[in-house]
Amino acid sequence: MTVYLVxxxxxxxxxxxxxxLELVRRAEVLVYDRLIGAELLDEAPRGxxxxxxxxxxxxxxxxxxxxxxxxxxxxxAGRLVVRLKGGDPFVFGRGxxxxxxxxxxxxxxxxxxxxxxxxxxxAYAGIPVTQRGVAAQLAIVTxxxxxxxxxxxxxxxxxARFAGTLVFLMGVGRLESIADALIAAGxxxxxxxAIVASGTLPTQRTVSSTPRRDRRGRARxxxxxxxx
Amino acid sequence: MTVYLVxxxxxxxxxxxxxxLELVRRAEVLVYDRLIGAELLDEAPRGxxxxxxxxxxxxxxxxxxxxxxxxxxxxxAGRLVVRLKGGDPFVFGRGxxxxxxxxxxxxxxxxxxxxxxxxxxxAYAGIPVTQRGVAAQLAIVTxxxxxxxxxxxxxxxxxARFAGTLVFLMGVGRLESIADALIAAGxxxxxxxAIVASGTLPTQRTVSSTPRRDRRGRARxxxxxxxx
Numbered sequence: 001m002t003v004y005l006v007x008x009x010x011x012x013x014x015x016x017x018x019x020x021l022e023l024v025r026r027a028e029v030l031v032y033d034r035l036i037g038a039e040l041l042d043e044a045p046r047g048x049x050x051x052x053x054x055x056x057x058x059x060x061x062x063x064x065x066x067x068x069x070x071x072x073x074x075x076x077a078g079r080l081v082v083r084l085k086g087g088d089p090f091v092f093g094r095g096x097x098x099x100x101x102x103x104x105x106x107x108x109x110x111x112x113x114x115x116x117x118x119x120x121x122x123a124y125a126g127i128p129v130t131q132r133g134v135a136a137q138l139a140i141v142t143x144x145x146x147x148x149x150x151x152x153x154x155x156x157x158x159x160a161r162f163a164g165t166l167v168f169l170m171g172v173g174r175l176e177s178i179a180d181a182l183i184a185a186g187x188x189x190x191x192x193x194a195i196v197a198s199g200t201l202p203t204q205r206t207v208s209s210t211p212r213r214d215r216r217g218r219a220r221x222x223x224x225x226x227x228x
Numbered sequence: 229m230t231v232y233l234v235x236x237x238x239x240x241x242x243x244x245x246x247x248x249l250e251l252v253r254r255a256e257v258l259v260y261d262r263l264i265g266a267e268l269l270d271e272a273p274r275g276x277x278x279x280x281x282x283x284x285x286x287x288x289x290x291x292x293x294x295x296x297x298x299x300x301x302x303x304x305a306g307r308l309v310v311r312l313k314g315g316d317p318f319v320f321g322r323g324x325x326x327x328x329x330x331x332x333x334x335x336x337x338x339x340x341x342x343x344x345x346x347x348x349x350x351a352y353a354g355i356p357v358t359q360r361g362v363a364a365q366l367a368i369v370t371x372x373x374x375x376x377x378x379x380x381x382x383x384x385x386x387x388a389r390f391a392g393t394l395v396f397l398m399g400v401g402r403l404e405s406i407a408d409a410l411i412a413a414g415x416x417x418x419x420x421x422a423i424v425a426s427g428t429l430p431t432q433r434t435v436s437s438t439p440r441r442d443r444r445g446r447a448r449x450x451x452x453x454x455x456x
Contacts, residue, residue: 009245015341018249019242088347089356091366096356113243113348119316120341128317128324130370136381138319139390141365142358153364158389162367163381 003075003102005095007088007114008032012124012200013039015115020084023112027082029074031067035086037201049074064094068101075107088116092142092169116140118167121199125206129165137164143171143178160185172197231299231309231330233323235316235342236260240352240428241267243343248312251340255310257302259295263314265429277302292322296329303335316342320370320397344368346395349427353434357393365392371399371406388413400425 004023009015016024024030024043032041034054044050051070054061062070067083074081089095089111102109118140122129129138139162141154159166160182171178172195183189194208232251237243244252252258252271260269262282272278279298282289290298295311302309317323317339330337346368350357357366367390369382387394388410399406400423411417422436 010341012247014247014250015245017237017243017245017343019240021246022242088343088351090351090358091347092358094360096359099354099356111351113238113343113351115245115316115341115343116347119319119344123316123318123339123341126327128327130318130320130368131324132322137367137369139365139367139392140358141392153391155389155391158386158391161383161386162390163383163386164367164369 001075001078001080001108003071003081003083003107003109004112005083005085005089005098005109006112007093007116008036008040008084008086009115010087010117010120010200011035011037011198012120013037015120015200016040017112017114020112020114023080023082024084026080028079029081030084031070031081032084033086036084040084049079064097068098071098072101072105072107075102075109076105085114086117088114091116091118091140117199118169121196121204122165122167122194124200124204125194125196125208127194129167135165137162138167139164140167140169143168143174156181156185160187229303229306229308229336231303231311231335231337232340233311233313233317233326233337234340235321235344236264236268236312236314237343238315238345238348238428239263239265239426240348241265243348243428244268245340245342248340248342251308251310252312254308256307257309258312259298259302259309260312261314264312268312277307292325296326299326300329300333300335303330303337304333313342314345316344319344319346319368345427346397349424349432350393350395350422352428352432353422353424353436355422357395363393365390366395367392368395368397371396371402384409384413388415 006020006023021043024040025045027044027048029049029051030044031051031053041050052061053067071081071083083098085093085095087093095111099109119129130136168178175195192209194206197205234248234251249271252268253273255272255276257277257279258272259279259281269278280289281295299309299311311326313321313323315321323339327337347357358364396406403423420437422434425433
């Protein structure tokens, strides 16, 4: 039986795809992580085996290898398996690794994309990630990596020069170091910025920074106001 | 009445969101463009006014200003208006301009994100846009802009140094000039590349380029093979 790697979207249960919801409603095994809303889990049919693969910052409920093995095992057993992941399976979702494990084990799989919070959370805050004359391109970067890490995969010089919108996913915890690294690499400190937490959920919070200048043209520091 | 700016997703009709489809089924006015599949238009209720806002390369059915005015007019008239756009309304969709027009006219609006083909088309070709140890970030760039254009908003030097996946949307027509500009700016000519046309549709075509080396380690030129 096919294993479906399904993106649940960014949090708002209305933002799962039609195809994704249809598969959740047919699942025999549903392997989910903590970013999935309870509303979606309620859509699983009676008798569906629910597997909590939550990965929390403090402790791992299941390691990635354990998740991969779980998908392979139930797939080989001929069950309809849905691996329900927050956002999109292939945008920092480690879906690629799960696909590789399934492929190596000879288990057929299908990817059902999901709405990534990298685009939807700004949208819910009223911010288009591209806009004519303002941002002609978009970069999506993990906010988990600590700037200054020796083996950093992030080139801050390049990001600072990137002429478009920069979205850092899961970056709230490293907000200050991200801002510092960008500014140190030459990014204008007055670049408009917004921080969105719990994007697309009723509890979403947005803080926007719009630079203000005093009469001499000096920046007066960051202005903070609640978003919509 | 609220005007809904709804992302229809990348083409596969199963990839519209649950919320988006629900709104299409309630629409009194549906303003759509040519990237929308006929299956979705069939979901509009009887009596719904269908407005074709198709913009084709050769001729404009409606200008952007006419589309904006149409949305404002029907919104002010109290109709439930759905503006159905290919992909995501805020990823090169000019949804930001439509939102501004509605806002300026005092018409309430809501954005319903859609799956962007920038992520879904590679996924359907088996390519995760991020992958541990391979691509820790993603840039989405318009493929419409001609390299060498005097007022280019694209900095090819920065893109060539971007340490992650580069996705050019709608770039098939400028494929050669995009590749040339990246290589001229220093991008390794052997960087793996794929071209996806009609992404997520039954007619999807994928061409992948995987560099091969002969025994002396020299590149043998590009290998082309059909994708999945």
